Amino acid sequence: MKTIxxxxxxxxxxxxxxxxxxxxxxxxxVNYGMINYYIHLNSVGSYRELAKYLEQLTVTSPFVNDDNExxxxxxxxxxxxxxxxxxYNKLIKLVKEDYICILPKGLYLNNNWHLNLLNYYTExxxxxxxxxxxxxxxxxxxxxxxxxxxxxxxMPTNYILSGLLFMKKSLVHFMGGFDCSLIGYEREExxxxxxxxxxxxxxxxxxxxxxxxxxHETKDSISKQxxxxxxxxxxxxxxxxxxx
Numbered sequence: 495m496k497t498i499x500x501x502x503x504x505x506x507x508x509x510x511x512x513x514x515x516x517x518x519x520x521x522x523x524v525n526y527g528m529i530n531y532y533i534h535l536n537s538v539g540s541y542r543e544l545a546k547y548l549e550q551l552t553v554t555s556p557f558v559n560d561d562n563e564x565x566x567x568x569x570x571x572x573x574x575x576x577x578x579x580x581x582y583n584k585l586i587k588l589v590k591e592d593y594i595c596i597l598p599k600g601l602y603l604n605n606n607w608h609l610n611l612l613n614y615y616t617e618x619x620x621x622x623x624x625x626x627x628x629x630x631x632x633x634x635x636x637x638x639x640x641x642x643x644x645x646x647x648x649m650p651t652n653y654i655l656s657g658l659l660f661m662k663k664s665l666v667h668f669m670g671g672f673d674c675s676l677i678g679y680e681r682e683e684x685x686x687x688x689x690x691x692x693x694x695x696x697x698x699x700x701x702x703x704x705x706x707x708x709x710h711e712t713k714d715s716i717s718k719q720x721x722x723x724x725x726x727x728x729x730x731x732x733x734x735x736x737x738x
Contacts, residue, residue, distance in 0.1 A: 496616075497528050498608055499663070501596050503581040506537035507590035508599065510544045516599055517551075523605045531569045532588050534581035539585040545573070579672040579680040582738060586671050594666055601628070602704040603658075611660045614698040618645060622665065622693025623685055625655040638694055646649065648697035653689040654682050655697070665693070670736035679721035686725060690734040 500520075504513060533543055552569045570588055574581070582596055593612070607626060615621045617640045627633060632651045637644040650656075659681070669687050672680040685695050728734050 495528055495659065496593065496612055497530070497586075497591035498595055498612075499530050499532055500595045501532045501534075501582055501585035501589065501594060502599060503534045503578055503585070504536065504544065504548075504599055506535060506542045506544055508544060510547060513544060513599065514547065516602070519602055520597070523603050524608050525606070529608065530589075530591055532572070532585040533569060534574070534576070536578075536581060537573050551591060565737040572635045577677075583671040583674065586666055587738060588602045590721050592663060594661055594663050598658065601658060605627050610700050611698055613659070614645075614647070615662070617641070618647070618694070620692070620694045621696075622688035622691070623655060623661045623664075623695045625657050625659060625697050627697040628657045633655045633697060636696070638676060638696075640669075647694075648699060651698070653695050655695055659684075661675045661688070667738060668675060670738040671733060672673055673724065673736055676717060676721045676724060680718045683721060683724060687728070687734045687736070688730065 513520050533548060535548060537545055548569075550570050552571050570585075572581075572584060572588075574584070576584065583672070586594055593615070595608070595611075598606060604627065611624060611626070615624060618638055621643070627648055631654075633648045634651065635646060636649045637646050639645075669684075669691055671684070673683050674680060687693055
């Protein structure tokens, strides 16, 4: 059975009721036996109410009613003072499962969304980073080869995906994690590296999601210049890998 490590980054000042609603909705939408959770809390200490709630989850897992199911998954909770994408890199290094899902907080998904993503990823050999469209980006229908037949996918107008990021763990270890020096362009850059390495970034059909806190990240001119220089350097040297 293929397994998935879901990486979530939270902040100690997040509204605890919204976090509870988000996590409880997530827990109910997946199959316990194939999912493990890696949660990072941006905090200098575990004394806040949210931290205590998360710590309790790692002990009791109240959303699981069956003791047999309880033993088949875990929550790995990390505390540190890190930026969003620094925290994702820390969690990626911990993942032991076959696939990694970077899941932004406040994203609400259909039941069994992970099975649909797995189906697409395994049926399309060129899958790189894939996602579920939240309706915030311009897309178009396309078709890619799925072994002996064509499969319809939803492509972003550029190579950049919004919402969650789903990929094979081996791909991340091959091309590297997020480049946290490119503040505001970390997502764009890793999606670019995936495409430059010959993979296809796309949205899987059949599922959709609701992003309750989506907003465009602020992009400053210096970060944009650094991002463009990074892309030029990779193209010049024909090396599309970075450290994790």
